[in-house]
Amino acid sequence: MRVVVLEYVGVTKEFAGDEGILQVVDDLSLTIKRGEIVALLGPSGCGKTTLLNMGAQLLKPTRGRVVCPKGTRVAYAFQEPRLLPWKTVEENIRFVQDNFLPEPLGGEIRERILVQTQLSDFRNAYPDELSGGMKQRVEIARALSIQPDLLLMDEPFKSLDPALKLELRSLLLAEHSRQQFALLLVTHDPGEAVLLADRVILLSRRPAQIRTEIALKAPQELRTLADPLLAGWLDEIHGLMVGAQ
Amino acid sequence: MAISISRRKGEFQKLAIGTAGLLVVFACWSRLAENYHPLILPSPHETGKALLALWKEGSLVSNVLVTLSRTLCGCSLALFSGFALAVLTKGTTFWQALVRPILTLIQIIPPVVWTVLAVIWFGIADHVAPVFLIFVVTLPVAFVSFFSGLDSIDGQLVEMAAVYRCSRLKTITEIYLPALIPHFVSTVSVGISFAWKAAIFAEFMGSTTGVGFALSTANSNLQTEKVFAWVLVLIAVMLVCEYGLLTPLRRRAARWSA
Numbered sequence: 001m002r003v004v005v006l007e008y009v010g011v012t013k014e015f016a017g018d019e020g021i022l023q024v025v026d027d028l029s030l031t032i033k034r035g036e037i038v039a040l041l042g043p044s045g046c047g048k049t050t051l052l053n054m055g056a057q058l059l060k061p062t063r064g065r066v067v068c069p070k071g072t073r074v075a076y077a078f079q080e081p082r083l084l085p086w087k088t089v090e091e092n093i094r095f096v097q098d099n100f101l102p103e104p105l106g107g108e109i110r111e112r113i114l115v116q117t118q119l120s121d122f123r124n125a126y127p128d129e130l131s132g133g134m135k136q137r138v139e140i141a142r143a144l145s146i147q148p149d150l151l152l153m154d155e156p157f158k159s160l161d162p163a164l165k166l167e168l169r170s171l172l173l174a175e176h177s178r179q180q181f182a183l184l185l186v187t188h189d190p191g192e193a194v195l196l197a198d199r200v201i202l203l204s205r206r207p208a209q210i211r212t213e214i215a216l217k218a219p220q221e222l223r224t225l226a227d228p229l230l231a232g233w234l235d236e237i238h239g240l241m242v243g244a245q
Numbered sequence: 246m247a248i249s250i251s252r253r254k255g256e257f258q259k260l261a262i263g264t265a266g267l268l269v270v271f272a273c274w275s276r277l278a279e280n281y282h283p284l285i286l287p288s289p290h291e292t293g294k295a296l297l298a299l300w301k302e303g304s305l306v307s308n309v310l311v312t313l314s315r316t317l318c319g320c321s322l323a324l325f326s327g328f329a330l331a332v333l334t335k336g337t338t339f340w341q342a343l344v345r346p347i348l349t350l351i352q353i354i355p356p357v358v359w360t361v362l363a364v365i366w367f368g369i370a371d372h373v374a375p376v377f378l379i380f381v382v383t384l385p386v387a388f389v390s391f392f393s394g395l396d397s398i399d400g401q402l403v404e405m406a407a408v409y410r411c412s413r414l415k416t417i418t419e420i421y422l423p424a425l426i427p428h429f430v431s432t433v434s435v436g437i438s439f440a441w442k443a444a445i446f447a448e449f450m451g452s453t454t455g456v457g458f459a460l461s462t463a464n465s466n467l468q469t470e471k472v473f474a475w476v477l478v479l480i481a482v483m484l485v486c487e488y489g490l491l492t493p494l495r496r497r498a499a500r501w502s503a
Contacts, residue, residue: 056408057407057408058404058407058408074408074409075408075409076405076408076409078401078405080401082399082401082402082404082405084402084419084420084423086423095409095411095419096409096411099409099410099411099412099415100410146409
């Protein structure tokens, strides 16, 4: 029995807007266990980010519960990097690392991740000196550096070029098999979902409901988009997505 | 590298043009002074002599120090109160609704009215009247600037800090305060120049010490060269303040405004 790190129980989320109440999530239940990689796949604006924000306890559900056991170490790689402009790359990472890890250990982990994300030459650079893709790498490096139990990622590879995407995906998988955190990933790219996830959760248009869930059983390290198995999954997902229109 | 050189070249050009303009003004002054009685327009030479005399008798340093200390005192009081009021009124509509109109009222009333009132209330013998005027003139400026500073704090960074379990104290010292630094610097810049002018004005109208009072005395004694000498002193103090204090401060703060 693996430990549950995040649980959505009958979650509904509504926002009060100018044109009345906007329902974003509708009675959604989902359980994420330690070591799992779960991808939330859905059309843009369907409420995926709202689900992540509730998972991070930044938002409260209107109805239902979002349970994250006490002491769960949560990291969140935001869609737009949220870095402190007055701190360097390394200071930005330390800023959150210091809350969880004592220094000799934190420094070792930081060092490893800076090297793997190819940021070690930029450790003393300030965010405004970095390109968009590099800031996103810092965002991911910061999230990995606290050794999280639960990692939330919102379109983490959005503005990266294909080569770097590939590299960061394998870094993420390597860190995942090392740290065994639970990963809840939001994406609108089916290819990314089938490359990374153990479970792909297909969401409806807003308000988000779970339309279907696909379990993918094949070691992530061996997956490529050329693989007929993946092509089959992708076809299935595309079919379902077209059906949703 | 190339960019910084060309930027430096541009700055040098601006400096050269500015200096040339000032030299033209100075030349006009010298030329005109030849045609007028020193009582109307003292020459640079006479002004320089008056300045030297002020320096020798010690009144230059002592008066500047008095005015500066009043400025600093009134200005820091205003900055502190402005900051406190901005923080207080930030989240609450009640305090905002209460404080804003009062500050607007204070701002609308011309400084000369405040000076007259200050002299009536506090007399002319001590520091209270000038400090009061400086405070009254600078407070609304400080409040508005700090208020917009608090507005500009990035809620997304605060959320990030919450997810990563930063303590309340860490969030304040590492996110709120650094985010306020550029606003603090610009508030200090604007506040000091407001306060300095208010100090001179108040001393001119109702005080027995300070640069403003010395100006007024020279004026009533028809010592125009002294008036000019004091004006040069005023300019010098503001220049020192600008380039010795505020410009380096702004440069350091630029990092935070990214």
